[in-house]
Amino acid sequence: MKKYAQVIVDNNSIYTDNFFTYEIPDDILDQIKIGHRVLVPFGKSNKPIQGFIFDILDENEEHKNTKKIIDILDEEPLLRDVDIKIIKWMKDEYLCKFIEAIDCIYPKGYRVNTYKVIHLVNNNFTYENLRFEEKKIIDEILKHKGKISLDKLKKNIKSNIDSYIKKLREKRIIQITWESKSIKNEKYVYSLRLNIQNSEVENTIQSLNKKRSFKQAQIISFLANKEKVLLDDLIKELKVTKSSIKSLQEKDLIKIEKIDYFRKIETTYKIDEKEINLNQEQIKAVNILKSNIQNESKKPFLLHGVTGSGKTEVYIKIIQEMLSLGKDSIVLVPEISLTPQTIARFKNRFNDTIALLHSRLSDGQRQDEYKRIKQGKAKIVIGARSAIFAPCKDLGIVIIDEFHESSYKSETSPKYNTIEVAKKLCEETGSILLLGSATPSIDEYYKCEIGEYNKIELKNRANNKQMPPIEVIDMKEELNNGNKSIFSRALYEAIDNNLVNKTQTILFLNRRGYANFISCRKCSYLFKCSSCDISLTYHKYKNIAKCHYCGYEVEVPKKCPSCDSLYLKEFGIGTEKIEEEIKKYFPNARVLRMDRDTTSKKGSHEDILNKFKNGQADILIGTQMISKGLDFPNVTLVGILSADMMLNFPDFKSSEKTFQIINQVAGRAGRDLLKGRVILQTYDTEHYSIRYAKNYDYLGFYNEEIKIRKIFNYKPFNSLISVVVFGKNEKSVIKNIQKIYDAVIYVLNKKGINNFQFILGPNPCPISKINNNYRWQILFKDLDIEIKLLKGIIKYICIEKRDFLLDSDVSLSIDTDPESIL
Numbered sequence: 001m002k003k004y005a006q007v008i009v010d011n012n013s014i015y016t017d018n019f020f021t022y023e024i025p026d027d028i029l030d031q032i033k034i035g036h037r038v039l040v041p042f043g044k045s046n047k048p049i050q051g052f053i054f055d056i057l058d059e060n061e062e063h064k065n066t067k068k069i070i071d072i073l074d075e076e077p078l079l080r081d082v083d084i085k086i087i088k089w090m091k092d093e094y095l096c097k098f099i100e101a102i103d104c105i106y107p108k109g110y111r112v113n114t115y116k117v118i119h120l121v122n123n124n125f126t127y128e129n130l131r132f133e134e135k136k137i138i139d140e141i142l143k144h145k146g147k148i149s150l151d152k153l154k155k156n157i158k159s160n161i162d163s164y165i166k167k168l169r170e171k172r173i174i175q176i177t178w179e180s181k182s183i184k185n186e187k188y189v190y191s192l193r194l195n196i197q198n199s200e201v202e203n204t205i206q207s208l209n210k211k212r213s214f215k216q217a218q219i220i221s222f223l224a225n226k227e228k229v230l231l232d233d234l235i236k237e238l239k240v241t242k243s244s245i246k247s248l249q250e251k252d253l254i255k256i257e258k259i260d261y262f263r264k265i266e267t268t269y270k271i272d273e274k275e276i277n278l279n280q281e282q283i284k285a286v287n288i289l290k291s292n293i294q295n296e297s298k299k300p301f302l303l304h305g306v307t308g309s310g311k312t313e314v315y316i317k318i319i320q321e322m323l324s325l326g327k328d329s330i331v332l333v334p335e336i337s338l339t340p341q342t343i344a345r346f347k348n349r350f351n352d353t354i355a356l357l358h359s360r361l362s363d364g365q366r367q368d369e370y371k372r373i374k375q376g377k378a379k380i381v382i383g384a385r386s387a388i389f390a391p392c393k394d395l396g397i398v399i400i401d402e403f404h405e406s407s408y409k410s411e412t413s414p415k416y417n418t419i420e421v422a423k424k425l426c427e428e429t430g431s432i433l434l435l436g437s438a439t440p441s442i443d444e445y446y447k448c449e450i451g452e453y454n455k456i457e458l459k460n461r462a463n464n465k466q467m468p469p470i471e472v473i474d475m476k477e478e479l480n481n482g483n484k485s486i487f488s489r490a491l492y493e494a495i496d497n498n499l500v501n502k503t504q505t506i507l508f509l510n511r512r513g514y515a516n517f518i519s520c521r522k523c524s525y526l527f528k529c530s531s532c533d534i535s536l537t538y539h540k541y542k543n544i545a546k547c548h549y550c551g552y553e554v555e556v557p558k559k560c561p562s563c564d565s566l567y568l569k570e571f572g573i574g575t576e577k578i579e580e581e582i583k584k585y586f587p588n589a590r591v592l593r594m595d596r597d598t599t600s601k602k603g604s605h606e607d608i609l610n611k612f613k614n615g616q617a618d619i620l621i622g623t624q625m626i627s628k629g630l631d632f633p634n635v636t637l638v639g640i641l642s643a644d645m646m647l648n649f650p651d652f653k654s655s656e657k658t659f660q661i662i663n664q665v666a667g668r669a670g671r672d673l674l675k676g677r678v679i680l681q682t683y684d685t686e687h688y689s690i691r692y693a694k695n696y697d698y699l700g701f702y703n704e705e706i707k708i709r710k711i712f713n714y715k716p717f718n719s720l721i722s723v724v725v726f727g728k729n730e731k732s733v734i735k736n737i738q739k740i741y742d743a744v745i746y747v748l749n750k751k752g753i754n755n756f757q758f759i760l761g762p763n764p765c766p767i768s769k770i771n772n773n774y775r776w777q778i779l780f781k782d783l784d785i786e787i788k789l790l791k792g793i794i795k796y797i798c799i800e801k802r803d804f805l806l807d808s809d810v811s812l813s814i815d816t817d818p819e820s821i822l
């Protein structure tokens with residue numbers, strides 16, 4: 001009886017976004033499992049491509065006209081059972097294709113290269129009768145033992161030979177077939193050992209010497225009495241060739257073993273290990289978590305702990321507990337706080353049982369970490385959002401630190417929300433989900449209120465120190481009093497004081513570069529990106545204006561490009577400008593700056609933090625990169641230069657984000673013995689974000705904010721789906737977004753729905769062009785309509801009918817609950 005499998009093929013076309021039935025050949029029937037990566041013939045040409053087994057059918061029904069799976073590509077299935085469930089769930093939840101969800105799960109290094117080869121299949125022809133080019137082709141094939149890849153053949157012959165190849169095929173002299181190569185980018189080392197008894201060694205050496213195989217004899221005597229020797233070491237030591245080793249292997253005198261080699265991840269940042277006894281609050285938190293391990297159904301936990309309350313210690317304790325039970329842990333941190341400090345703290349405790357997964361690894365390193373997790377060599381995974389897909393065998397807990405961070409939402413399709421994926425994963429695997437933050441997002445905190453989450457609180461700093469007081473400075477008043485500088489008098493004096501007292505200062509501003517735009521005061525000419533609908537940021541050090549969306553940069557001329565005047569001026573401030581001003585006012589201060597511009601090089605992160613830790617700098621200036629996770633005892637002053645910049649951002653979450661960042665940055669001050677102080681500059685001292693942040697009053701802020709969300713029907717009371725059409729041709733973009741709109745209305749009408757108030761658009765996106773792509777948008781709010789129904793309709797129109805409905809010169813991006821609708 002034949003057996004069949006359901007396969008998702010690795011092809012990005014929408015037409016292939018479903019199951020294909022393949023026959024399983026007898027010789028792999030015993031090994032094949034759900035989740036295996038396989039090679040299958042695909043399309044008219046039967047090109048071999050990789051696919052993934054989603055199901056093995058056991059019904060007896062015969063399937064007609066099915067193709068056969070060619071081979072299995074890995075020993076172990078690449079996808080776990082839980083991965084298959086998550087992939088299916090993601091497809092429905094985020095309206096993506098199967099293959100997009102699959103791509104999240106396994107590392108890039110695994111792939112299949114497919115190419116065409118030409119074989120000589122018939123020697124029964126008269127060479128002399130062939131044309132000149134045909135002879136050249138045959139010569140070339142013969143030169144390569146009767147078989148050559150098509151690409152190579154064309155490269156070697158150079159002239160256009162397509163028609164001659166066709167003729168030779170018609171004469172059945174040659175044949176073209178597909179071949180493929182599985183690429184894994186894995187590294188191995190080899191070890192050698194003797195395959196004979198110790199008593200035989202003498203005789204073997206003598207007989208090898210007799211045959212004048214001196215080198216081989218030397219190898220045998222080298223291996224004698226040793227358990228194992230690495231091949232590379234042996235070659236280095238004895239200066240022997242691989243051929244001597246090979247002949248020994250052929251004579252069965254030695255055994256060679258292949259061993260996995262794992263590429264190392266260097267971490268240069270070190271911290272001293274502290275002996276820590278958990279305080280009462282921490283012990284209670286750990287006990288609650290522990291008592292939940294055996295529970296059948298597990299509600300997620302939200303750990304609300306003020307900055308410096310010792311959340312990380314709680315994580316470490318519960319992970320130790322998991323380790324003792326043989327269970328794996330995943331710890332997610334936002335990319336920006338995946339600092340050397342965090343990594344070093346975990347490394348100190350757990351050493352090599354840790355695997356690291358983040359964007360700064362090479363593909364090879366990432367793949368090796370993946371393998372270490374899969375083989376159970378690493379039991380603790382620390383990484384940015386994509387580490388939620390780590391192939392743990394026996395998951396015990398998922399910890400999401402600083403879970404309020406927007407980087408937990410993926411920016412590329414599938415635009416998943418890591419917290420939701422984690423929730424699904426924990427549900428399916430019976431693991432604990434722990435969300436930790438000093439400033440929980442409103443959406444998630446609401447879930448504590450309605451009983452979906454259990455709340456655990458750490459109300460005090462671990463060392464019982466007070467939170468550093470926040471002084472709010474009104475910058476309007478400063479201006480009225482004649483202070484035009486970017487530093488208020490209070491901040492200026494505090495920095496000065498710190499320099500005298502030799503304590504350290506952190507200055508925070510949420511924008512890199514020198515100025516946020518540059519324009520002409522005479523004719524109002526504005527430096528804008530030619531490919532994006534956005535003004536360019538001025539970087540004074542390089543004298544360039546740069547697009548922070550597409551990277552385009554242009555040198556800033558002395559004269560206005562439009563009116564030739566000399567009145568070009570920069571407006572707004574960035575971190576580079578602060579650095580310049582500090583150097584102006586405090587010429588002796590030693591300053592470090594940490595933002596995306598100063599950390600592009602490998603290791604630069606570590607460098608800057610190391611210097612600051614070792615007291616080689618007095619002031620650290622930075623963007624949100626320095627807002628969390630940093631724990632420096634000598635920092636007594638934090639300056640927040642402009643809280644308004646975040647407040648004025650056109651987004652319903654701007655109040656929440658402002659509150660969060662103020663409390664996070666403020667939390668860097670006075671963490672140890674020295675008293676801390678925070679100075680916050682703003683033009684809007686009465687704004688509720690600022691008022692509550694000043695008192696570290698999270699609950700006060702939450703209660704005010706949740707009221708506003710309710711009134712305006714924002715999250716968590718409402719969901720939003722954004723559909724964006726983009727492309728180089730503006731007319732086509734508009735035409736296609738309109739088609740989507742019309743189709744949605746058509747379907748809704750058919751379902752008897754004719755109030756369309758919940759559909760906003762189509763409109764140009766607030767940033768109407770990025771990278772020369774015009775962008776139009778429709779926003780769906782689920783006011784009057786079930787979110788499930790709405791998703792179903794959008795999925796039908798934008799995914800299933802996409803190629804039928806839309807032109808090929810536009811692309812589509814669907815985002816459920818977008819972080820921003822710009």
Ligand SMILES: Nc1ncnc2c1ncn2[C@@H]1O[C@H](COP(=O)(O)OP(=O)(O)OP(=O)(O)O)[C@@H](O)[C@H]1O
Pocket residue numbers: 274276277278279282305306307308309310311312313438462463628629630631667671
């Ligand atoms: N029980 C304890 N006794 C003494 N020191 C502690 C204790 N727990 C934590 N600490 C120390 O307090 C500091 C803050 O702890 P930790 O970094 O874990 O807090 P956190 O809540 O993660 O902070 P943040 O949210 O600001 O990153 C660290 O230096 C840590 O070593």
Ligand SMILES: [Zn+2]
Pocket residue numbers: 520521522523524525560561562563564565
């Ligand atoms: Zn001008």
Ligand SMILES: [Zn+2]
Pocket residue numbers: 529530531532547548549550551552771
């Ligand atoms: Zn641009």
